[in-house]
Amino acid sequence: LFLIGSGAAAQVITSNGNHGNYLTIQLGSALGALFGILVAHGVSGAHLNVVWSMSLSILGRHPWRKVPLYALSHLLGAFLGAATVYLQYYDAIQVFSGGQLLVAGPNATAAIFCSYPAEHLSFWGGLVDQVVATALLLICCLAVVDRRQGRLPNGLAPVLVGALILAIGLSMGSNCGFPLNPARDLGPRLFTFIAGWGEEVFTAGGGWWWIPTVAPFVGGLLGTVIYELLIEVHHLTTPHEEQIFNKCRISIKVRVNNCQNHNISRVT
Structure with a gap:
């Protein structure tokens, strides 16, 4: 998520816009989210954003302890x-x-x-x-994973989330870069503080740093x-009724397949 998104930003900024533009930065953020989900969804569900984890926990679909x-x-x-981005673009950053x-x-x-x-x-x-931006993110992500809205083809969900990130970036990105993710902003801010940018990373913008750290939780809850x-x-x-229905449907499908196999065996 971070490597592709911030790598795109580093490429544009350090080249004075000769290697990309605002759109390529938004595409980088969207594709970073898409491939981040593809890589991790089989193990953890690829939350990537603690606001999403909080949202699922509020709905009773994810354990709070995690x-x-x-x-x-x-x-x-x-x-x-x-x-990693700093190491990759160290020379470019120093020259720029x-x-x-x-x-x-x-x-x-x-x-x-x-x-x-x-x-x-x-x-x-x-x-x-x-x-507002984080509330929109959560509303649309919940719609993507809501099976009662209609089942999506396998592999489409990450593409839709990537498209959502792109849409938010294109429509709400000029104010502050649409961080949407507390860790996505705070982790790199801590790195820049240590790496040489100094305490100004926390004092700039009238102490701006806490807004992208706290506001996404408020937006996610909303x-x-x-x-x-x-x-x-x-x-x-209800989700429980849907689960029971899916189990019954699977059970019926298995029985039908067994009957068909049995008939085929008898004919043979």
Whole structure:
């Protein structure tokens, strides 16, 4: 998730836009999410975002005890991802910045790794931006995994989530880069603090750093409640009833197959 997304940003920023543009950064973020899900979904469900884990836990579909472990894993993964991008683009960053690791200004490179507000963005504007964007993310992700909305072909869910990330980036990315993910922002911010950008990574934008860390949880909770109240409660079947129906359908299918095999054997 981080390598592809921030790698795209590093390529654009350090080349002064000669190797990519705003659109390629959004595509990088979307494709990073897509392949991140493909890699990890068979083991953990590929949460990639602790806000998603929290949402599923609120709905009773994920154990709360795993949420802190996932959060730490995401934070560590984002930190190491930032370190890897820095190693890959070390020479480019040094040449572009003139050897000075800056947070603000024409040669700033901190935005490669984490979110900073645009000059026009106020404190409340940033808070609203992240709450709304993360709420949208959760509403649409819950719709993607909601089998009562209709079963998706195998492998389509990651593509749809990637398309969702792209849509959010194209429509809500100019304010602060749509972090949407506390660990995705905080892990790289901790890395840049240690790697030489200094304490300005936390003081810039009037102490902006805590908004992409806290606001996504508020937006995630809001999106979960909206989807539960406006969509899920209006399904004709409950999740438990759907599970029972699926088990019965599988059982009937197995019996039909056994009968067919039995008849074939008798004919033979």
